Amino acid sequence: MIELIGLFPTRSNRVQWVLEELELPYTFLKVDFKAGDTRSDAFLQLNPNGKIPVLRDGEYVLYESAAIANYLADTYGDGRLIPPVGTKMRGTYYQWLFYCTSELEQPLWTAAKHKFALPEELRTQAVMPAVKYEFDRAYQTIANWLEGREFMVGESFTCVDIFVAHTMAWANKAGMDMPAAHVADYMARMMGRPAFKRMAEKETVAFSKAVG
Ligand SMILES: N[C@@H](CCC(=O)N[C@@H](CS)C(=O)NCC(=O)O)C(=O)O
CATH class of the missing domain: 1.20.1050.10 (Glutathione S-transferase Yfyf (Class Pi); Chain A, domain 2)
Structure with a gap:
């Protein structure tokens, strides 16, 4: 199952938009960096920078909105949202x-x-x-x-x-x-x-x- 960890409105919307374009099932775990949620030990294990968005795809964890978008498009896009590699x-x-x-x-x-x-x-x-x-x-x-x-x-x-x-x-x-x-x-x-x-x-x- 895919889990997006983020908050509205932040760069996590970029990832959420990709998920919606690909019509992938996902859950959205909201964390509020202004309330200090991204400084907890549990969050820092996912992203040592203490920043959102973070994506979990099963055991796999990824941060940086552009990296996540490319990963999702390459892995699940089936030709959508990203041009073919090597072109x-x-x-x-x-x-x-x-x-x-x-x-x-x-x-x-x-x-x-x-x-x-x-x-x-x-x-x-x-x-x-x-x-x-x-x-x-x-x-x-x-x-x-x-x-x-x-x-x-x-x-x-x-x-x-x-x-x-x-x-x-x-x-x-x-x-x-x-x-x-x-x-x-x-x-x-x-x-x-x-x-x-x-x-x-x-x-x-x-x-x-x-x-x-
Ligand atoms: N380059 C990162 C930037 C991530 C980032 O700075 N996210 C902001 C929210 S949009 C954040 O978590 N800020 C909390 C902080 O700086 O402590 C990306 O594109 O994912």
């Missing part, structure tokens, strides 16, 4: 997946760390102009690439679309400027997918149960 398309897929996690996401994570994740004495607002500068550059690179394209890679939906749409949604929440209309259309298309809606619905139900 140029797979190379392009890796290019954008790594670009997303190292260039597009990095300034957002820097901003978040200086807002809440770092110890208070290490936080500074002085990083914010660099955050904006770096995000704008990465956003523009992706906006240029998306011009005239339906998906980030090739002619079909892949994990890269999940990562880019998730990260852009994060940027939106963080108040970044994202002026390109075709990027907004792309995001609306990605978030209009049945798998995304199923994930959002599950979260709404779980959230209302938790607060109700």
Whole structure:
């Protein structure tokens, strides 16, 4: 049985979206890092970094959202969500997946760390102009690439679309400027997918149960 360990809304949504796209049965164990759940001995045995998401597939444990997404697509995708190994398309897929996690996401994570994740004495607002500068550059690179394209890679939906749409949604929440209309259309298309809606619905139900 597959178990996703994470929290809504965090990078664990990327993994949950993959699970929903592949229509795999899974359970979702919620852990709240703000409440210290990810610092317990039991959690640190799974991920010594004390971070979510973590995936358990039987005895097998994996962390890092991009690694988990690739593992799931390779293992259970049956040709869906990831181009075949050894093709140029797979190379392009890796290019954008790594670009997303190292260039597009990095300034957002820097901003978040200086807002809440770092110890208070290490936080500074002085990083914010660099955050904006770096995000704008990465956003523009992706906006240029998306011009005239339906998906980030090739002619079909892949994990890269999940990562880019998730990260852009994060940027939106963080108040970044994202002026390109075709990027907004792309995001609306990605978030209009049945798998995304199923994930959002599950979260709404779980959230209302938790607060109700
Ligand atoms: N590169 C990791 C980043 C994981 C990460 O930083 N997760 C955040 C939540 S989105 C977290 O667990 N933060 C808790 C902390 O930093 O203590 C991935 O993509 O999985």
